[in-house]
Each structure stands twice: as C-alpha cells, then as structure tokens.
Amino acid sequence: MGSAATARRMQAWGLLTPMLVIMVGITAWPLMRTIWLSFTSTSIGGEPAQWVGLENYWQALSNTAFQESLGHTLYFTFVSVSLELVLGVAVGLLLNQPFKGQAFARALLVLPWALPTIVNAMMWRLIDGPEYGALNALLVQTGLLEDYRSWLGDPDIAMEMVIVADVWKNYPFVALIMLASLQSVPADLYEAARLDGAGTLARFWYVTVPGVMAPLSVAIVLRTIDAFKVFDVIYVMTKGGPADSTKALSFVVYQEAFSYLRIGSGAAYAILMAGISALLIALYVAMLRKQEGST
Amino acid sequence: MKYQRLGARVALYAAVALFVVVTLAPLYWLLVMSVSTPVALTRIPLQWWPDSWDFSRYTKLISDAGGPVAERFLAALRNSLVVSVASTVIAMVAAIPAAYSFSRYPGRQGVLYGAVAVYMLPSVAFVLPLYLILSGLGMLNNVLSLVLVYCTILLPFTTWMLKNNFDQVPHDIEQAAHIDGAGVLGVIWRITLPLALPALGATALFAFLLAWDEFFYALIYTNDIRAKTLPVTIADFAAGRATDYGLISAVGVLAALPPMLIGLLLQRTLVSGLTAGGTKG
Amino acid sequence: MQQRRAILVAALVAGSLLSAAAHAEKTLSALFMAQAAYSEDDVRAMTSDFEKANPGVKVKLEFVPYDALHDKIVAAHGAGSGGYDVVLFDVVWPAEFASKGFLQDVTKRIAVGDIPKVFPGAWTTVSYKDKFYGMPWILDTKFLFYNTEMLKKAGISAPPKTWGELEKQAKIIKDKGIVKYPVVWSWAQKEAMICDYTTLSVSYGGKFFTDGKPSFHLGGSLEAVQYMKASIDAGLSNPNSREYEEEDVRKVFSNGDAAFALNWGYMYNMAKDPKESKVVGKVGIVSAPGVDGKTVASAVNGSMGLGITAKSANPEEAWKFIAHMSAPATQEKYAKLSLPIWKASFSKPAVKQGQEDYVNAAAKSLEVMAARPETPVYQELSSILQKNLHSVLLGKAKPDAAMKLASDAAAKLK
Numbered sequence: 001m002g003s004a005a006t007a008r009r010m011q012a013w014g015l016l017t018p019m020l021v022i023m024v025g026i027t028a029w030p031l032m033r034t035i036w037l038s039f040t041s042t043s044i045g046g047e048p049a050q051w052v053g054l055e056n057y058w059q060a061l062s063n064t065a066f067q068e069s070l071g072h073t074l075y076f077t078f079v080s081v082s083l084e085l086v087l088g089v090a091v092g093l094l095l096n097q098p099f100k101g102q103a104f105a106r107a108l109l110v111l112p113w114a115l116p117t118i119v120n121a122m123m124w125r126l127i128d129g130p131e132y133g134a135l136n137a138l139l140v141q142t143g144l145l146e147d148y149r150s151w152l153g154d155p156d157i158a159m160e161m162v163i164v165a166d167v168w169k170n171y172p173f174v175a176l177i178m179l180a181s182l183q184s185v186p187a188d189l190y191e192a193a194r195l196d197g198a199g200t201l202a203r204f205w206y207v208t209v210p211g212v213m214a215p216l217s218v219a220i221v222l223r224t225i226d227a228f229k230v231f232d233v234i235y236v237m238t239k240g241g242p243a244d245s246t247k248a249l250s251f252v253v254y255q256e257a258f259s260y261l262r263i264g265s266g267a268a269y270a271i272l273m274a275g276i277s278a279l280l281i282a283l284y285v286a287m288l289r290k291q292e293g294s295t
Numbered sequence: 296m297k298y299q300r301l302g303a304r305v306a307l308y309a310a311v312a313l314f315v316v317v318t319l320a321p322l323y324w325l326l327v328m329s330v331s332t333p334v335a336l337t338r339i340p341l342q343w344w345p346d347s348w349d350f351s352r353y354t355k356l357i358s359d360a361g362g363p364v365a366e367r368f369l370a371a372l373r374n375s376l377v378v379s380v381a382s383t384v385i386a387m388v389a390a391i392p393a394a395y396s397f398s399r400y401p402g403r404q405g406v407l408y409g410a411v412a413v414y415m416l417p418s419v420a421f422v423l424p425l426y427l428i429l430s431g432l433g434m435l436n437n438v439l440s441l442v443l444v445y446c447t448i449l450l451p452f453t454t455w456m457l458k459n460n461f462d463q464v465p466h467d468i469e470q471a472a473h474i475d476g477a478g479v480l481g482v483i484w485r486i487t488l489p490l491a492l493p494a495l496g497a498t499a500l501f502a503f504l505l506a507w508d509e510f511f512y513a514l515i516y517t518n519d520i521r522a523k524t525l526p527v528t529i530a531d532f533a534a535g536r537a538t539d540y541g542l543i544s545a546v547g548v549l550a551a552l553p554p555m556l557i558g559l560l561l562q563r564t565l566v567s568g569l570t571a572g573g574t575k576g
Numbered sequence: 577m578q579q580r581r582a583i584l585v586a587a588l589v590a591g592s593l594l595s596a597a598a599h600a601e602k603t604l605s606a607l608f609m610a611q612a613a614y615s616e617d618d619v620r621a622m623t624s625d626f627e628k629a630n631p632g633v634k635v636k637l638e639f640v641p642y643d644a645l646h647d648k649i650v651a652a653h654g655a656g657s658g659g660y661d662v663v664l665f666d667v668v669w670p671a672e673f674a675s676k677g678f679l680q681d682v683t684k685r686i687a688v689g690d691i692p693k694v695f696p697g698a699w700t701t702v703s704y705k706d707k708f709y710g711m712p713w714i715l716d717t718k719f720l721f722y723n724t725e726m727l728k729k730a731g732i733s734a735p736p737k738t739w740g741e742l743e744k745q746a747k748i749i750k751d752k753g754i755v756k757y758p759v760v761w762s763w764a765q766k767e768a769m770i771c772d773y774t775t776l777s778v779s780y781g782g783k784f785f786t787d788g789k790p791s792f793h794l795g796g797s798l799e800a801v802q803y804m805k806a807s808i809d810a811g812l813s814n815p816n817s818r819e820y821e822e823e824d825v826r827k828v829f830s831n832g833d834a835a836f837a838l839n840w841g842y843m844y845n846m847a848k849d850p851k852e853s854k855v856v857g858k859v860g861i862v863s864a865p866g867v868d869g870k871t872v873a874s875a876v877n878g879s880m881g882l883g884i885t886a887k888s889a890n891p892e893e894a895w896k897f898i899a900h901m902s903a904p905a906t907q908e909k910y911a912k913l914s915l916p917i918w919k920a921s922f923s924k925p926a927v928k929q930g931q932e933d934y935v936n937a938a939a940k941s942l943e944v945m946a947a948r949p950e951t952p953v954y955q956e957l958s959s960i961l962q963k964n965l966h967s968v969l970l971g972k973a974k975p976d977a978a979m980k981l982a983s984d985a986a987a988k989l990k
Contacts, residue, residue: 011479012400019393019410019450022385026425026447027413033424044650045676094310105311107562108318114558115322116508118526119547122533123325126540130816131828134324137341148339153764153819155970168321229417232510236530239643241765242818243966250511253419258515258647259955261676267423274420281415285408334854337831363616426651435652435659518652518660519605519638531610534641 037267044261056268065244066252066269072159073249077227080163080170085220087167088174095175096182106179113172121236124165128152128237152238155245162237162246166230170223177219178212185211214287221284228277249273329353329544336540352545368546370520371528374438375550378524379506381442386449386502387495394457395483399466407458414451418511421447426515436518444512449502456501460494461487497564504554525550602893603634606662607648610639612822612840613714613880613914622910626900633893635662642666643766646955653678653887661888662897665710666767667701667879672952674704680884683708685895697945698917702881704950710883711902715917717875717941718775718838718864719934721847725858726754726835737872738865739779739803742836746812749835757814759807760834762825764818765966770948770958771876772838773965776800778946779867779874785949790986792961793979796870801975805968818969830855838864840878842913844934861933863941875941876948879917953989960985 038056042049060066095106112120127134128151139145151161185208193203231250234240240247253273257266328336330348354360356368397407425444426435434440464487472482488495510526517523523531529550533543608619616639623635638660640648646669652659665673673679686708691699698712720742722735730749736742746758762768777784780803782796791797807813814834817825822839826846829837830853837843846852847859863873882901884894900906907916911927915938921927928935951957964982967973973981 008400009402012396012403015392015396015400015479016403016406018389019454020406022389022443022446022450023410023413026443027421030421030424030428031413031416033427034420037423044653045678091314094307094314097307099307099311101311105315107559108315110558110562111322111555112318114504114554115551116526116529116554118508118510118529119325119551122529122543122547123321125533126328126544127321127324130819131824131833132337132339132341134341137339141340150816150819153816155967155972168317225415231418232526235510235514236533239765241966243765243970243972244963250417250419254515255959257423258651259959260953261650263423263427270417270419270423274416277415277417278412281412284415285412288408337827363620515651518607518648519636531640531644534610534643 034267034270037264038271039268040264041262042264042267044258044263049264052264056265057272059265060268060272065247066249066272068244069247069249069252072245072247073228073230076159076163076166076230076246076248077224079160080166080227081220081223083163083167084171084174084223085216087171088219089178089216091171091175092178092182095179109172109175109179111172112169113176115169117169117232118236120169121165121233124161124168125152125237128161153242155242158238158242159246162233165237166227166233170226174216174219174223177215181212181215182208218284218287221280221287225277225280225284228280325544325547328540329548331541333539333541349541352539352542353549355542356545356549364542367520367523367528367531368549371523371525372549374441374517374520374522375507375525377438378441378445379503381438382445382449382506383499383502385442385446386453387499389446390450390453390457390498391483391488392480393454394461395479395487397454397458398461399469407455410451411455414448414455422512422515425512429516435516436522437516438522440516441513441522441524444516445506445509448509449505452505453498453502456498457491457494460491460498464490493564497561500557500561504557507554601632601634602890603636604661604890604893604897605636605659606638606664606897607645607652607660608637608639608664609642609645609880611642612842613716614842614910615913618910618913622901622906623897625906626897629900630893630896633896635897649673649678649885653885659887660885661890661894663883663885664713664880665883667877667881668767668948668950668954668958670702670704670709670881671950672954673883674707674709675952677886679709680886680888680891681707682710682884682895686711693919694917695919695942697877697942698879700877700947701879702883710881711898712879712917713882713898713902714878714880714914715938715942716840716842716878716880716914717938717945718771718878719841719844719861719937719941720864721829721837721839721843722860722862723755723829723832723835723855723858724860725855726758727860729754730835735860735862736836736865738868739776740868742865743807743810743812746807746836747810750812755833755835757811757816757833758835759812759817760814760820760825760828760837761804761817762820762822762839763804763966763969764821764824765962766821767958767962768821769965770961771878773800773804773961774876774946774948775838775864775874776803778876778944779865779871781867781870790983792964792982792986793976794983796867798975798979801965801968801979804965805971805975808969818966841915841934841938844931845912861937863937863944866944871944873940873944875945877945951989956989957986960989 039051039053040049041052091109095102095109130136130148130150130153133151135151136145136148140148152158189207190203193207198206229250230248231254234246234248234251238246240251250273253266253269256262256269327345329352330350331345332349335342335345356365358365397403429435429440469482469486472486477485508526510530513524513527514530517527529546532546610616619637623637627634645664645666649660649663649665665679670679694712695715698715701712702708702710720735726749727735727745730745730752732745732748736745742759749755749758761772763772777797777800780796780799782800783791784797785791786794808815808817814828820828825837825839826843828834829839829843830847832854844859844861848856850856864875866872866874882898884891884898888894902917904916904918904921907918908921908924908926911921912931915935916922916927922935922939949957961982964973964978968975968978
C-alpha cells in the first residue's frame with residue numbers, strides 16, 4: 001500500500017515536471033529577483049547598485065505620480081468592470097431570448113472579443129479624433145452635439161473614452177459566460193417556479209440569478225485582475241495624457257524603469273502593484289475553492 | 296395581452312438592432328477608413344459610405360512592391376505567427392501531462408493555484424529581471440525569447456482549462472486500459488486525448504489568441520523586424536509619421552482577421568470551453 | 577561567479593561573431609525615427625548609396641516613433657549582439673547617454689578642420705562636457721508657417737515679427753471669419769510641447785535655471801505659459817492643439833484649417849506637395865517671432881545627432897556610415913525635408929532652389945537657436961514640465977502655481 005501510494009505520488013509529480021520546470025525557470029526566479037532589486041539602487045548604466053532597504057518603497061508611496069496613477073488605475077478598473085458586468089448580463093439575457101437571427105447575433109458577440117487589443121485601441125483613437133474623427137461627425141450630424149470637440153485631449157473625459165474602448169471589447173466576454181451559464185440552468189426549475197406562481201421578475205431573481213451567480217462572479221474577478229494591469233489600450237490611445245489624467249500604474253512602472261532607468265525603484269513599484277493584484281487573486285482563488293466545495 | 300406581447304417583440308428587436316449596430320459600427324468604420332482616400336477622411340461633413348473603394352493599402356502591405364512598409368508588416372506577421380504557434384505548442388505539450396496529473400491524482404491543488412496566480416500577476420513583476428537575464432545572454436530582440444516568456448502566460452492557462460476538461464472525461468475506460476498494461480503516457484495519448492479532442496482544440500486556440508494579443512513583453516524585448524510582433528508594429532504604425540489613417544486601418548484589419556475568423560469558426564466550442572475551463576472549479 | 581560566467585558567455589559570443597565576420601560581410605544595425613526631418617525613403621536612399629560605395633558593409637535600418645526612440649536606445653544598451661551600432665539621438669540626451677556610458681566618445685574621429693564648417697548649434701547637439709558623442713545630422717528648429725492667401729484676405733501685408741503681432745493678426749483673421757482657429761501648435765503632453773514652450777520662453781528672455789535652481793515659474797518662462805494659455809482662451813489657437821503632435825499640426829495646416837502653425841522645417845516642402853496638401857502655393861515660412869524690446873526672433877534647438885553605441889562591435893564601419901550620412905554631398909542631395917548642418921551648403925543652388933524662403937528663415941533662426949535644459953535627467957525633467965504645462969493649458973491649474981510646482985519638483989531631481 002505504502003509503496004503503491006508513493007509510486008502514484010511519483011507519477012503525479014513526474015507528469016507535472018515539464019510544466020514546473022518552465023514555470024519555475026521563467027517566473028519564480030525573476031519574481032524573487034524583482035523583490036531583491038526593489039531593495040537596491042540598481043539602474044541601467046551609471047553607478048553600481050547598492051542596498052537601500054525600504055527606501056524605494058517609501059519613495060514610491062510618497063510619490064504623487066504613483067498615488068495619482070493608483071487612483072486612475074482603480075477608477076479605470078472599477079468603472080470598466082462594472083459596465084462590463086451590467087452590459088454583459090443585459091446582452092447575455094437579450095441573446096438568450098428566441099428571435100430571428102439569434103445565431104447571427106451571437107456570432108457577432110465574438111468579433112469585438114477576438115479583435116486584438118492594440119487594433120481596438122487604435123481604432124477608437126481614430127474614431128475619437130478631434131478634427132476628423134467619426135464620433136464627432138456622427139454626433140454633430142445627428143444633432144446630439146453642437147460642434148466638434150476634443151475627446152482624448154480633454155482630461156475630464158479622456159479616461160472615460162479609454163473605458164468606452166475597453167468595455168466595447170471586453171463586455172462580450174462577460175456576455176458569453178452569461179449565455180453559457182444561462183443554458184446550464186435547468187428548464188424544469190423555471191417550470192416549477194411558474195407553477196408556484198412566480199412572475200417573470202421573481203423567476204429571474206430566484207432561478208436565474210443563483211444559476212449564473214458563480215460563473216459570473218469568477219468572470220468578474222478575472223476581468224478585474226486584467227483591468228488592473230491595463231497598459232496597451234492606454235499606450236496607444238493617450239500615452240497617459242492629457243496632463244497625466246490616464247496614466248495607469250503599469251505605465252508608471254514602465255517609465256520608472258525604461259525612461260528614467262531606475263530599475264531598483266521600478267521594481268519596488270512593480271512589487272507594490274503585484275501586491276494589490278495578489279489581493280484580487282486571493283479573492284479569485286477563494287471563490288474557486290468555494291465553488292469546488294459546493295459542486 | 297396581445298398588445299403587450301407585440302410591444303415586447305418590438306422592444307426585443309429594437310434592443311437586438313441596437314446591439315448589432317453598436318457591435319458592427321466601429322468595425323465597419325475601421326474597414327471604411329482602410330479603403331478611403333486621405334482627402335475623403337478629412338471631409339466635413341464626413342461621408343459614411345466611401346465613393347470609391349481603394350484597396351491599394353492592402354496590396355502595399357502584402358506585395359513585394361510595397362517596399363519597407365510591406366517588409367515591416369510581413370516580418371511582423373511572420374514573427375507573430377512563429378511566436379504564437381511555437382508558444383502554443385510548447386504550452387500544450389507541457390500542459391497535457393500536468394493537467395492529467397491534477398485531474399487524476401488528487402492533491403497538489405496548491406501547485407495548481409500557484410501557477411494560476413503567476414498567470415494573473417502583472418507582467419511588470421517579471422519584466423525587469425527577465426530583461427536583465429535576456430540581455431546578459433544576448434537574447435533580447437529574439438523570437439525564441441518571446442516564445443519562452445509567453446509560455447509562462449499560456450501554460451497556467453492551458454493547464455487549468457485542460458484539467459477542467461479532463462475532469463469530465465470518464466475514468467472507467469482509462470482504468471480498463473491500465474489493467475491491459477498500458478503506461479500512463481500511453482493512456483493519455485490513446486484514451487484521454489481522443490476523448491477530449493474538442494477541448495484540446497479550444498484550449499490551443501485560446502492560447503494562440505493570448506499570444507497573438509500580447510503587447511507589453513514584446514514592446515520591451517524586441518527592437519526591429521527580426522523579432523517585433525504585430526501588436527508592436529501596429530503601435531509603431533499608429534505613432535510618429537502617421538497621417539495615413541487608411542494604412543493604419545488596413546494593418547489593423549489584416550491583424551484582426553486571423554483571430555476573428557478563428558473566433559467565428561469555433562464560436563460554439565469557445566463558449567463551452569470558456570465556461571468549463573475558465574470559470575468552473 | 578556569475579560575472580565570470582557572463583564574461584565567458586560574452587567571450588564565446590564575441591568569438592563566434594569575430595570568426596563569422598572574417599568570412600561574411602559586416603552588417604550594421606541602425607536606429608532612426610519615423611517622424612519629422614528626413615523621410616524614411618530619404619534615409620533608405622542615403623543608406624543604399626552608402627552600401628554601394630562600401631561593398632563589404634550592409635546596414636539594417638529600423639525606424640521607431642520619436643516617443644519610443646529614447647527607451648529603445650536605453651533598452652538596446654543591454655541587448656548585446658541584438659543591439660544597435662548606430663543610433664539617432666535627440667539634442668536633449670547626450671548628457672544622460674554620455675554620463676551613463678551608452679555612447680562612444682567620438683571626439684578623436686571628428687576632423688578639427690570640420691568644426692568651424694558646421695553651425696555651432698549643431699555641435700551642441702552632440703557634445704557634453706567638451707566631448708563629442710556623435711555627429712550632428714538633423715539641424716532643425718521650429719518655424720512659423722503661414723497661409724499667404726488667408727493673410728492677404730485679411731489685409732495683412734507681412735507675417736508677424738513678434739508674438740504680440742501674431743496675436744493681433746490672428747484676431748483679425750478670426751474676426752473676419754476666414755478660419756475658425758487661426759493658430760495651431762503641437763501641445764500634446766509630449767516633447768513637442770516643450771519645444772514650443774522653449775521657443776516662447778527664450779523669446780521672453782526666460783531662463784530655465786536661475787542660480788542653479790529651476791525657475792520655470794519666473795520671468796519669461798512664466799510669461800510664455802501665460803501667452804500660451806491666453807491664446808487658447810481667446811480662441812486664437814486651436815484648442816485641439818493640446819492633443820496634437822507635429823504630424824497633426826501638418827495635417828491641419830495642409831488641410832487649410834489654420835492660418836499660422838509652428839512646426840519643424842520638414843513641413844515646408846510637404847505642405848507644398850499636392851499629394852499631401854490642399855494649400856499648395858500658399859505656404860509661407862519665417863523664423864518664429866520674438867518679443868518687443870527683448871528678441872527679434874526665436875528658435876529652439878531641435879537638432880539630432882548620429883552616434884555609435886558603446887556596445888557596437890563595428891565602430892569603424894559605424895563611423896564610416898555616420899560620416900557618409902552627414903557628409904555635405906549627402907545632405908545637399910536630400911535637403912528638402914531637413915537642411916544640411918554645413919554652413920557652406922546654405923549658399924549652394926542645389927539647396928536653395930525652390931526653397932529660398934525656408935533657407936533664409938533657417939539662416940536667421942540658427943543665429944538665435946536656444947537649448948532646452950541640459951541635464952542627465954532630462955526625460956524626467958521634461959515629463960514634470962509636460963504635466964504641469966499641460967494642466968495649465970487644459971485649464972486645470974493656474975500658470976504661476978503650476979509652474980512653481982514644476983520648479984519645485986524639478987529641484988528634487990538628482
């Protein structure tokens with residue numbers, strides 16, 4: 001018995017080996033190295049690195065650019081994920097209704113989701129152009145807007161325009177999950193609820209919601225983690241401007257390391273950012289565990 | 296009652312129409328920009344249907360006569376294909392036994408969650424040391440380096456998706472094969488994989504799309520046409536001397552075609568794969 | 577231990593490279609920018625001339641947007657054999673690149689006799705602490721472009737000589753309804769905005785540093801910001817300037833949507849090209865204005881140089897290439913989008929022909945060309961300035977307060 005169990009254990013680890021080698025080789029060591037770098041004054045070129053303890057962290061936390069970018073990142077994450085949830089659920093429900101052309105409409109949902117992020121960002125940047133952009137043209141020609149205006153150049157609205165671009169591409173992911181989980185809610189549950197005299201709203205609340213809650217909440221946490229890392233959309237659409245109003249955390253890290261050449265404090269920024277992500281990831285793992293326990 | 300139902304039908308179709316328009320309008324405009332003359336695009340009021348369809352940017356991008364523009368675009372296309380395919384293949388080969396292990400040998404959940412956590416950490420947490428290592432080895436600006444780095448993104452993801460799909464493959468057939476004396480790898484190869492074939496396809500395609508979309512590492516680790524991928528090249532095209540919106544749009548359309556076609560063709564599998572793999576425990 | 581291994585790897589790599597080089601031809605890798613000045617086609621043509629004259633050497637060209645140029649040079653510094661041999665660098669970087677050891681000192685390679693033949697402003701582009709780190713290649717500054725037809729319609733006989741006159745003329749043009757926003761600039765939150773700001777600041781007699789301390793909030797440096805803001809508030813400057821780069825400015829001007837534009841010299845011939853422009857035959861160019869009683873004209877040093885990277889394995893060939901690119905013959909042949917660095921070239925018919933106005937304006941501007949702040953932490957200083965300046969232009973902060981913030985933040989830089 002003992003040796004059979006050991007053999008099984010060996011087999012289990014053996015099968016894991018290729019994956020572990022790659023993951024540990026390419027991520028574990030760099031991660032530790034980033035942590036180490038964050039305590040040093042390493043820079044590209046220039047003087048040799050010295051141990052500086054927590055100085056990089058203090059400097060980061062007291063740096064207004066870092067604080068502001070954290071604010072921008074949280075705002076971006078919260079607003080875009082909320083919108084993605086609302087729109088995703090709404091469109092998921094919509095496309096779950098029977099209507100002519102349903103298959104076609106569902107296929108459309110895949111398009112924004114499969115569009116490469118960079119292409120999406122570039123497309124929206126051109127659409128949002130102040131002088132010759134299609135958005136201005138559309139709004140003015142339909143009378144919704146009196147005159148052409150600046151979108152990405154206005155600090156009061158630039159972030160919202162970036163969010164529009166991000167939501168347009170990413171809410172279909174939530175909608176796809178919604179659709180799939182709606183189909184997994186057993187039809188007889190609805191029937192039973194109807195027999196019990198439950199109205200449309202009650203059926204939605206007591207049958208649909210519990211059925212889609214779990215996959216949806218996981219999808220939302222996934223989107224949150226992803227949104228928190230935002231870089232490419234902003235890089236193409238605004239480069240962090242106007243007046244730093246769309247500068248996200250990953251942007252600040254990039255700048256610290258590759259524009260200002262301070263690898264050490266760049267690493268500290270990265271670790272702080274990873275720490276916040278880790279909180280979100282812990283939430284995700286906890287949710288998975290809970291689901292695993294319940295099913 | 297009848298009116299109510301009619302009203303509901305009208306509302307339903309109106310909502311669907313709105314959805315269709317909102318989804319297609321930006322894409323339509325991207326296409327229009329790619330075939331319009333520069334003068335047409337700066338016209339006010341803007342014209343929504345081009346008077347002439349000019350496909351010269353596309354020929355400029357993919358023909359030998361396109362000169363440096365074509366050279367840059369085709370090199371990026373080649374690099375993107377190489378990187379995406381190679382990293383997908385490696386990730387699948389390493390993920391299959393790992394996923395099987397997680398699925399059939401209970402325990403080691405911590406390892407699984409650890410891998411998933413690594414997938415979710417922001418790239419900036421790894422980018423600096425990897426940069427220093429690659430530069431030490433003279434491996435920056437190298438397609439191979441991107442393949443390796445992308446594996447760290449694809450591998451946790453593919454392992455996770457495959458594990459969930461393997462969970463749904465019945466164990467009893469495998470048991471029978473075991474009794475017949477087949478080794479573990481033989482069982483995976485001959486029994487499990489054929490049964491999980493659709494999931495395998497969906498997972499590989501997901502991985503491919505992830506690699507196709509990656510920007511951050513590629514931006515930092517590549518310098519020129521030897522290694523630049525499509526996303527970086529598109530960002531280059533869209534910055535600097537970028538007055539030809541049509542050309543940028545054409546690049547965008549071409550870069551979007553492969554993932555969109557894949558998405559459309561495998562729409563059903565993708566959705567079920569997504570729910571089974573991405574969000575269920 | 578680790579270091580020893582790194583040396584070993586480096587030696588192996590170098591060894592294999594050397595033995596390969598003995599048999600095959602040498603390939604240089606060069607980094608250029610896809611923005612303003614010489615076009616990509618020009619650079620390719622110059623390079624192919626070089627390759628024809630030097631059969632053993634091939635040059636691989638790479639073009640990135642200006643925004644990516646600095647970071648690419650830095651990042652490639654570590655790339656070993658994957659890096660560049662020759663890089664194009666901006667006038668504001670030599671301090672940083674030299675002090676960090678990214679570029680080779682080429683002082684000895686430059687013939688002493690050539691020094692007086694080149695405009696002094698060009699030399700400041702490549703020098704740091706009395707040493708040269710490259711050869712000047714692009715000699716450029718911001719000019720004031722104007723639409724001759726619009727000025728005529730407004731009854732204006734001559735383009736403005738001072739910023740005050742520019743304001744008055746723009747007002748006339750606006751009031752007569754000739755164009756909605758008469759002036760367009762590149763005031764996106766990028767380096768281009770700092771170039772426009774510097775142009776204005778020096779014409780107001782502003783100093784970036786007073787007694788070694790940043791003084792963006794004092795005197796002319798502040799007046800420049802106030803001027804910029806006022807011209808937007810008055811509707812004389814295109815409000816979209818605040819998200820424009822050079823190419824957007826060119827597009828607006830070439831589309832006939834502006835009477836005045838501040839831009840680099842490359843716009844002159846592009847605005848005269850019927851394929852690119854709707855204002856052919858209406859393009860005027862003069863030096864950027866000055867300020868009454870202070871300056872007669874203004875110009876920012878927007879030049880760029882070509883240098884050899886510290887890690888280049890082929891410095892000899894690299895220098896040969898640089899020498900070819902900056903030679904009078906090459907520069908005179910491609911003088912439409914960027915003027916030569918050589919004084920004598922300015923009087924050559926081949927250079928002057930068809931663009932006398934441009935050459936004359938340039939000759940005047942070069943006399944007054946001023947530098948942006950010289951510091952090894954320029955990138956960071958610039959981004960502090962950009963942010964605060966942009967806040968003012970966007971109405972998010974008062975000029976004096978924001979520029980004081982900029983000075984304070986800049987004072988903390990090491």
